[in-house]
Amino acid sequence: MKIAKKICLIGRFAVGKTSLVKQFVDNQFSEKYKTTVGVSISTKKLKIDDIDLSLVIWDIAGFERDSHYKHYLRGVNGIIWVLDGTEPESFEILEIIEKSLPEIKQIPAICFVNKYDLVKKWKIGENEMQQLHKSFSHILKTSAKTGENVETGFKQLAEMLIKK
Amino acid sequence: MSKERDILKSLLLKEELELLDNLKQKVLSESQFTQEVSQVLTAAIKRAEKQDKNFERSLKGPIQRGVVKTFADNKQSIIDSIMPIMGQLIRKTVSNSIKQFVADINRTLELGFSAKALKWRWQAFKSGEKFADIVFQKTIHYQITEMFVISHENGLLIQHAGTDAEEVLKDKDALSAMLTGLQDFIGDSLQSSNSGLLSIEISDKEFLISTGPHAYLATVVKGSPTERLKNKLQQLIENIHSDYSDLIADQDQYQNDLEFSGYLQKHLITKSISDEKKSLNWKPWVFIILLVIIGLSYWAYQRNKEFKRVNQLTHSIPGLYVQDLKRDNGGYVVSGLMDPMADTSQLQTNNIELIVKPYVSLDQEIIQKRVDKAVDDYKAITATLKGNVVTLSGQANENDSLTLTNKLYTLSGVDKVINQLIMDKTEEINTNEDNNLIKKKELTESINAMKKSIHDSSINLTKYQANNVDEKQKLNEIIENIQFILKNKNQTQISIIGESDCYGKKSDAYSHQRALFIKDIFVKNNINEKSIVIKIKPCVILTSKENLDNKNVKFRLQ
Numbered sequence: 001m002k003i004a005k006k007i008c009l010i011g012r013f014a015v016g017k018t019s020l021v022k023q024f025v026d027n028q029f030s031e032k033y034k035t036t037v038g039v040s041i042s043t044k045k046l047k048i049d050d051i052d053l054s055l056v057i058w059d060i061a062g063f064e065r066d067s068h069y070k071h072y073l074r075g076v077n078g079i080i081w082v083l084d085g086t087e088p089e090s091f092e093i094l095e096i097i098e099k100s101l102p103e104i105k106q107i108p109a110i111c112f113v114n115k116y117d118l119v120k121k122w123k124i125g126e127n128e129m130q131q132l133h134k135s136f137s138h139i140l141k142t143s144a145k146t147g148e149n150v151e152t153g154f155k156q157l158a159e160m161l162i163k164k
Numbered sequence: 165m166s167k168e169r170d171i172l173k174s175l176l177l178k179e180e181l182e183l184l185d186n187l188k189q190k191v192l193s194e195s196q197f198t199q200e201v202s203q204v205l206t207a208a209i210k211r212a213e214k215q216d217k218n219f220e221r222s223l224k225g226p227i228q229r230g231v232v233k234t235f236a237d238n239k240q241s242i243i244d245s246i247m248p249i250m251g252q253l254i255r256k257t258v259s260n261s262i263k264q265f266v267a268d269i270n271r272t273l274e275l276g277f278s279a280k281a282l283k284w285r286w287q288a289f290k291s292g293e294k295f296a297d298i299v300f301q302k303t304i305h306y307q308i309t310e311m312f313v314i315s316h317e318n319g320l321l322i323q324h325a326g327t328d329a330e331e332v333l334k335d336k337d338a339l340s341a342m343l344t345g346l347q348d349f350i351g352d353s354l355q356s357s358n359s360g361l362l363s364i365e366i367s368d369k370e371f372l373i374s375t376g377p378h379a380y381l382a383t384v385v386k387g388s389p390t391e392r393l394k395n396k397l398q399q400l401i402e403n404i405h406s407d408y409s410d411l412i413a414d415q416d417q418y419q420n421d422l423e424f425s426g427y428l429q430k431h432l433i434t435k436s437i438s439d440e441k442k443s444l445n446w447k448p449w450v451f452i453i454l455l456v457i458i459g460l461s462y463w464a465y466q467r468n469k470e471f472k473r474v475n476q477l478t479h480s481i482p483g484l485y486v487q488d489l490k491r492d493n494g495g496y497v498v499s500g501l502m503d504p505m506a507d508t509s510q511l512q513t514n515n516i517e518l519i520v521k522p523y524v525s526l527d528q529e530i531i532q533k534r535v536d537k538a539v540d541d542y543k544a545i546t547a548t549l550k551g552n553v554v555t556l557s558g559q560a561n562e563n564d565s566l567t568l569t570n571k572l573y574t575l576s577g578v579d580k581v582i583n584q585l586i587m588d589k590t591e592e593i594n595t596n597e598d599n600n601l602i603k604k605k606e607l608t609e610s611i612n613a614m615k616k617s618i619h620d621s622s623i624n625l626t627k628y629q630a631n632n633v634d635e636k637q638k639l640n641e642i643i644e645n646i647q648f649i650l651k652n653k654n655q656t657q658i659s660i661i662g663e664s665d666c667y668g669k670k671s672d673a674y675s676h677q678r679a680l681f682i683k684d685i686f687v688k689n690n691i692n693e694k695s696i697v698i699k700i701k702p703c704v705i706l707t708s709k710e711n712l713d714n715k716n717v718k719f720r721l722q
Contacts (some may be wrong), residue, residue, distance in 0.1 A: 001420060002418075002419050002420055003416060003418075004320045004321060004337050004415075004418055004419065005320075006318045006319060006320055006341070026335075037345055037346060037349040038345075038349060039345045039349075041338050041341040041342045041345060042338065043335055043337050043338045043341075054337045056319070056320060056337050056338065056340075056341045058319075058341065058345070068349075068352050071348035071349075071351070071352055072345060072348060074317060074318065074348075075315065075317035075318025075319070075320075076318065077318070077415075
């Protein structure tokens with residue numbers, strides 16, 4: 001059986017969304033679309049429990065600027081929230097988007113706290129992590145640079161989508 | 165004090181002051197300053213371009229104004245400068261347009277009087293479209309190499325159909341999502357939910373986007389798609405919405421429905437690439453041709469069967485020798501030989517015309533008829549034919565016996581007559597014995613005279629029906645005579661024989677009607693209907709001219 005799922009990456013500018021996608025995907029459209037159209041599409045094929053799963057990953061830009069991202073989030077099956085461990089301000093995106101789109105809480109989601117390779121420069125403490133645990137069942141400390149936990153995170157979300 | 169300070173300054177800062185003075189002169193002197201700036205201008209622009217993000221934007225205004233002013237002030241020099249390039253471009257465009265125009269004319273001329281062109285002309289006449297438009301539509305070629313049905317909601321591919329060789333992109337999921345993203349972006353940019361992409365051109369291929377309420381159809385077309393094709397594709401996505409609404413609503417079924425895949429596959433055009441070729445369905449033609457062949461075969465079979473039946477019928481008639489049988493104007497013509505005694509009434513009812521010469525037939529049935537006719541006048545005599553031998557039996561006087569025997573010997577086909585007649589002498593004895601019998605004889609003679617008179621008479625129906633007095637008088641006399649004869653010989657049988665001029669195939673039928681007409685008059689005049697027999701004199705050879713004198717009725721009493 002073949003199934004396709006739409007996944008969106010949400011995160012502030014420069015948290016490492018595009019780099020995370022690059023670590024994981026098979027095919028990717030040119031990055032220039034992200035700056036022109038506001039979205040870059042990538043795909044990843046996985047096989048889970050005899051199911052040929054095709055993850056269609058929407059790397060969306062411009063969450064800070066305007067609300068055009070709402071079009072791109074339409075019909076999404078799963079969300080990867082990307083936060084930057086070195087920038088606690090990047091955590092504010094959670095509140096902003098959830099306020100703008102309350103229904104987004106119902107979508108299966110996973111949280112990447114990125115830039116784990118710079119863990120020494122992280123400015124978040126146990127408090128912030130505990131707050132995150134209230135919102136997410138799956139939180140991974142990832143590094144787009146080393147690839148740490150990137151594939152694991154995507155696969156965890158994929159399994160969540162299949163089992164849903 | 166001030167002087168001393170100046171001296172001290174000049175002593176301490178002499179070199180710096182000279183340098184400053186020098187610099188002051190350079191800045192204040194325009195030519196010197198220009199000289200200095202020109203040496204670093206290129207490097208400065210490059211550096212500014214790299215380091216200053218607003219550098220290009222800041223140059224935009226003055227450059228635009230400068231260009232506009234240059235165009236306004238130096239039109240001719242600008243035109244002269246770009247003429248070599250523009251001239252080539254214009255020539256190329258005009259040349260291409262003329263080539264296309266000539267190709268169109270050639271195509272139309274080639275098609276001018278071909279079967280296909282005549283068909284298209286008829287189509288143009290019926291639809292009211294211009295012939296040129298029809299030619300254009302029919303000769304434009306294209307291929308539909310791929311089809312994507314994509315969800316509006318999430319950009320996921322619902323179903324794809326295409327041939328591997330022609331596929332634009334291997335990753336169809338990514339392409340579907342990107343197309344949706346582009347649609348959303350354009351819709352968002354134009355601030356309208358209905359706006360979106362209608363087509364995208366990639367080298368010789370074109371993506372045509374046909375939008376439905378929940379999904380849209382992206383069709384990859386190679387060549388030049390027509391407006392008609394675009395309408396068809398729009399109709400297709402609407403049909404998909406009505407026929408596969410459950411599939412569109414259920415994401416888990418996407419790309420897994422074989423029936424839907426087959427449905428889309430049917431709409432690809434990979435070989436027959438024009439509208440004309442696509443619409444050419446040979447199956448009905450084969451069916452029609454088969455139907456025509458079957459129809460013709462059946463018609464030929466029936467025709468042959470009918471011919472055999474007629475042939476059999478003509479050969480079965482005694483006294484008719486068929487030399488040739490032909491079809492003619494929906495009927496048949498028989499040519500050959502015919503005995504006057506042959507009965508051809510069956511042929512006339514079957515619309516068979518006879519072109520025959522008379523001959524004497526030796527068919528047993530015809531000989532029998534000749535014998536019957538000869539014996540007809542002798543009521544008490546019976547003739548039996550066996551082979552070519554006639555045996556006479558019954559009662560007759562000597563004179564009749566002799567006359568009949570001689571008569572039979574003259575008939576063709578009769579070789580021998582065996583006379584077994586019993587001589588009747590009663591009449592003679594009675595004459596001698598009783599005078600009363602004389603009266604009886606006179607009565608008999610009188611009756612015979614009447615019979616002869618009646619036999620010699622004929623009524624012309626044309627004249628009678630025209631109220632001819634003589635004919636009416638003649639018929640009245642005949643009726644009176646017959647009434648007298650019946651009164652004295654009530655066993656007498658009256659034959660009314662209808663005749664005709666044999667002009668036309670229905671002549672015998674008219675003869676029959678004439679006899680019936682007279683019969684009605686007889687019956688009205690109290691002549692017993694049971695005594696009357698209707699006969700006709702059949703036409704052996706049809707004549708080519710009408711003859712009113714032959715439309716008669718004759719009589720025979722027995």
